[in-house]
Amino acid sequence: LPARPVTSQPLIHSSSLSPGLGLRMQMGPSPNASTSQQLQPQHSPFGPAPLSVPSSTTSQFQNTNHQANNDCSVQVQQSGPASGRVSSGPPVASPAVSLGPFPSPSQQLSVTSNGGRHPSPPSSPLMTASPAPLTNAPSISGTLTPSPSSQMGKGKFSNHTPSATPAPPRTMAVSSSNSYSSQMAAITASLSRDEDSPTNNHGAKSKGKGDIKLENEDIKEEEENDGRGSGKGMSVGKMKEEPMDESKDDVKVKDEPKSPSDNDSKADVKPTIVPEPIAGSVGLDKKKKxxxxxxxxxxxxxxxxxxxxxxxxxxxxxxxxxxxxxxxxxxxxxxxxxxxxxxxxxxxxxxxxxxxxxxxxxxxxxxxxxxxxxxxxxxxxxxxxxxxxxxxxxxxxxxxxLGYCCGRKYTFNPQVLCCFGKQLCTIARDAKYYSYQNSGQYGISCDRYTYCQKCFNDIPGDTVTLGDDTQTPQTVIKKELFKEMKNDHLELEPFIECTDCGRKLHMICVLHMEAIWPQGFSCENCLKKKTMKRKENKFNAKRLPTTKLGTYIETRVNNFLKKKEAGAGEVAIRVVASSDKIVEVKPGMRNKFVENGELPEQFPYRAKALFAFEEIDGTDVCFFGMHVQEYGSECPSPNTRRVYIAYLDSVHFFRPKQCRTAVYHEILLGYLDYVKQLGYTMAHIWACPPSEGDDYIFHCHPTEQKIPKPKRLQEWYKKMLDKGIIERIVLDYKDILKQAMEDKLSSAAELPYFEGDFWPNVLEERIKELDQEEEEQRKQAEAAEAAANAIYSLQEDNEVGADGKKKGQKKKSNKSKANSRKSSSKKSNTLTSGNNLSEKIFETMGKHKEVFFVIRLHSAQSAASLGPINDPDPFINCDLMDGRDAFLTMARERHYEFSSLRRAKFSSMSMLYELHNQGQDKFVYTCNNCKAHVETRYHCTVCDDFDLCVT
Missing domain, CATH: 1.20.920.10 (Bromodomain-like)
Known part of the structure; x- marks a missing residue:
């Protein structure tokens, strides 16, 4: 046989050891010593790369104190067919050489615990195995002598005690998968290569207290009819480990990791193989398949x-x-x-x-x-x-x-909480706040009430008044019932288990939604084994109802992409909500202009929500959203025939990315072209980038998608409008100040009034400022008049004259002067109040003129000849898209993030499912078995809520 590498280690002299030593043979690194040695960067504790054969590399970890006291050096001497011993004596200086021919069954292996050692001939080659921790190995004391091959199985040794009263014999099974050195594994594998496994001739049972387990093999029961403890037909690759009875003197050692079995005597290095899972036995947890x-x-x-x-x-x-x-x-x-x-x-x-x-x-x-x-x-x-x-x-x-999706730990972003204190106040991430959990108090409907620290501390007293309905009495809650918390809670992404193999995968990674696939989830590996395909998701963008507006923009965008030959996926444009609404004039403007007939009390308009989807990797991804307001020909002035782009939002997942901006521009120009053909004459855009951490339509934008600066956003819109002028969609465009001066705006009532726009709020603030100024002027005038009257009365008292008639005439003259002064002051305030508001509006326009675009689609001459506007598209009732708040709130609550492409795919899929099911009856019966929605059902008369479908 070819030589195996042998690592020489200093051996421990057996005289320093106590009786009853356990035999220690090393294979691979010791896990138990890793906590006792300071590791260095250049010295890896992991040993060689994991192979499919046992490694002969010795441990680089130091042994613990307990293990060091139980070490026993092993020496194998080969001096011919009759001598082969294992000794615990001191080391003999000898070079590491080839193992040569393995010892025959008649050769003896002996271990002494009293410091003695058997002499070895100088000519015999010596192999040493360094000490290492032995785990779950039987303790051996005395001399180990192999039995004749006719009485032993392969790799089995009998244990004889030389004492006067022999202890019960114990058999020890040695396997290459156990924690012995590769050299010893090779020796034991070559002992007695008989095909049959003879039984041990010792009569005592060697069965231990615990069950016998074989690593990496099915559990097999040992036949014990002869009581000798040796198995039937034992092969080298299937050695059974026999636990031994432990006495007081036995040394207890910890488990050592077992190396892969090696049936051959040659150490073949095999490439890394993907491990195949083994089927769980009946006794294991059913979920862990x-x-x-x-x-x-x-x-x-x-x-x-x-x-x-x-x-x-x-x-x-x-x-x-x-x-x-x-x-x-x-x-x-x-x-x-x-x-x-x-x-x-x-x-x-x-x-x-x-x-x-x-x-x-x-x-x-x-x-x-x-x-x-x-x-x-x-x-x-x-x-x-x-x-x-x-x-x-x-x-x-x-x-x-290994058949999983990834090895990452995904957590959702913390939500920006809503503060119930001031309007539009929010609780930022990692900020402290106060929370009250509703326990069913009368008059309050929310599950939880949250206040930021500032709003909570600003509430006077030691109670907080809560209430959602003004018709019912308010509920008073003590401040001490509010808990101080921090908005740093991180929620882990949910997992889904394969119904076939039990593997655990991220629900977002595998794009599984229980409502779409109620029958359960099967991973790709299991589907391939069953030669099946995943059931098609019917809730896609193309199956949403179409409109003429959506089709018009979609055709324009796809034609543009075909001309560019960009290789992009097909884009689907859908109008998902369309309803008539009314914007009411706010109180300040109503008091100022509605009562005198300069401004109508309300303006009707049609609100629409439009979204764009692209198919990426076979999944629809929503990458663009827009909310618009359309004020038709029947709407009174100054809103007549105007459209207002209220909100526009995007996530940068469109492919290819070099066409991303052009596609956004095509969508906007397609919309302007469509409404121009309907008869709208003006369009308005407020170019306002969101503040940091704020979302317009999509929840959680990618961190790498930077928020544009105001100047850059303005240039972005100008580029789009310039292209519109070239294509003759846009006649011209101006900033709001130039347009106001061109229209010779003389009153605030002539300014267009849109829902949620910047100017209605500014008008209210300026009117309040004017009212405060007028109030101060009135108080000053009254004070001046009171002072004048006081001076006149003093003069009258001090004046002494004989002619009372002249005195009365003078008094009358002074009163008329005071009255004329008062009336003139009132008249000047009345005349200048409207002009002062216009001046303030023009002043504000000068500060923000570049942010507001006024776009002319038709000239004034052509606008005069336009007919009434008739929208060919029907109403689309969708509570989810009725404004931006509903969808944004749902996305925050359910963690429908667009922070990455994988999450955008899942969020888009969930969004499409909700859009397909909008308007359906929410109170439907669901089969408890197949999860399908049913009308005809079998209802359990015992359980409160248990139904089965007819199938």
Whole structure:
């Protein structure tokens, strides 16, 4: 046989050992010693790369104190057919040589525990096996002597005690999969190559207390009719480990990871093979249908752990944290479940992982602990972030090869909470707030009430008044019932288990929604094995109802992409909501202009919601959304024949990305062209980028998608409008100040009045300012008049004259002057109030003129000859898209994020399902077995809610 490499290690003299030693033979690194040695960056503790054959590399870990006291050096001497011994004596200086021919069954292996050793001829080659921890191995004391081949199975030894009163004999099964050295495995594999396995001739049972388990094989029962403890037909690859009875003097050792079996005497190096899961036995949990062999898991996952260890950033994570040494006594108060690389390796070596996710969870636990305890600016925190990035890159292909989606730990972004204090107040991420959980109080309908710190502290007294309905009495809650919390809760992405193999995969990764596939989820591997395909998702964008507006824009966009030959997926444009609404004039403008007939009390309009989808990797992805207001020919002035683009939002997932901006422009120009043909003459756009963390339509934009600056957004719109002018869709466009001056705007009532626009709120604020100014002027005038009257009365009292008639005439003259002064003051205020409002409006326009675009679609001459506007599309009732708030709120509550392409796919799929089911009766019966919606059903008369369909 070819020689195997032998690593020489210093041996322990048997005289220093106590009686009753356990035989220790090494194979692979020791997991138990990983916590006692300080690892160095250049010295990897993982040994060689995992192979499909036993490794002969010795452990690079130091032994623990308990293990060091139980070491027994092993020497195999070969001096001919009659001498072959294992000795625990001191080492003999001899070079490592080839094993040569294996010893015959008659050769003897002996171990002495009293310091003596059998002499070996100088000419005999010597092989040494370094000490290593032995796990779950029987303790052996005395001399081991092989029985004749006719009485022993392959690789079996009988144990004889030389004492006066012999102990019950024990048999020990040696397998290449056990934690013995590769040299010893080769020796035992070659002993007695008989096809049959003779039984041991010793009469005592060798059966231990526990059940006999064979790693990586089905459980087989040992026949014990002869009581000798040896199995039938034992082969080298199927050696059974016989547990031994433990006495007081026996040495107890921990489990050692077992190496893959090697049926051949030659160490063949095989490529890494994707481990196949083994079917779970009847006694296992029914849910856990997919089980992996520990050795195969180690072979697949160990390279990822080695990759982490080789990183310089892994230094703080190689050993368990010692709070006393590092001077961090509060570590275990903050970190409840510590984890490190050596602990992960030990669990991987000892076969404690039965599922790849258990290993992945431990690694992520280690990262989470470091992120939790350390500051973001600390070195450990940065090292942890770098190491996690390496792990993500390494673990994903490994997990995918094992049949999983990935090896990542996904958490949703924390929600921006709504504050019930001031209007439009929100609670930012990581901000503290106060929360009250509703326990069914009368008069309040919300489940939870949240207040930011400022709003909560601004509430006077020690109570908070809650109430949603003004018709019912308000509910008073004590402040002490509110809990102080922090908006930092991270929710993990949900998993879905395959109904066939039991693998656990991210629901978003596999794009599974229970409402679409109520029959359950089957992974791709199981579908391939069954030669089946996944049931088609019928809730796609193309099956949404079509409209003339949507079809017009869709045709324009797809024709543009065909001309560009961009290779993009087909784009679907759908109008998902269309309804008539009314915008009412706010109180300030109503008091100022409605009462005198300058402005109507309300303006009717049609609100529409339009979305664009592209098919990416066979899945519809929503990448563009727009809400518009259309004020028709029947709408009174100044809103007549105007359209207002209220909200526009996008996520940058359109492919190819070089056509992304052009596609957005095509959608907008297609809409302007369509409404122009209907008879609309003017269009208005408010170019206002969202503030940081704010969303217009889509929840959670990608972090890499930067929010445009106002100037850049204005240039973006100008580029689109310039193209519209070239295509003769747009006649011209101006900023709002130029348009107002061109129209010779003389009153605020001549300004277009749109729902949710900037100007209605500005008008209300300016009117309040004018009212306050007029009130101050009135008070000043009254004070001046009172002062004048006081001065006049003093003059009258001090004046002495004989002619009373003249005095009365003078008094009358002064009163008339005061009255004329008062009337003139009133007249000037009345005349200038309207002009002052216009001045303030023009002043505000000058500050924000570049943000507002006024687009002319028809000239004034052609507009005069236009007929009434008749929208050919029907109404589309959709509560979800009735404005932007409903969809945005649902997306926040259900974590329908658009922060990445994978999440955008899932969110779009969920969005389409909701759109397809809008308007349907929500109170439908569902079959408890197949989850289908049913009309005719069998109802259980015992249970409150249990129905079955007729099928």
């Amino acid at each position: 997919c089980l992996f062999k520990p050795d195969d898991l180690r072979q697949a996952l160990m390279p990822t752990l080695e990759k982490l260890y080789r990183q310089d950033e892994s230094l703080p994570f190689r050993q368990p944290v010692d709070p006393q040494t590092l001077g961090i006594p509060d570590y275990f108060e903050i970190v409840r479940t510590p984890m490190d690389l050596s602990t992960v390796k030990r669990k991987l070596d000892t076969g404690q992982y039965s599922d790849p996710w258990e290993y992945v969870d431990d690694v992520w636990l280690m990262f989470d602990n470091a992120w939790l305890y350390n500051r973001k600016t600390s070195k450990v925190y940065k090292c942890c972030t770098k190491l996690s990035e390496v792990f993500e890159q390494e673990i994903d292909p490994v997990m995918q090869a």
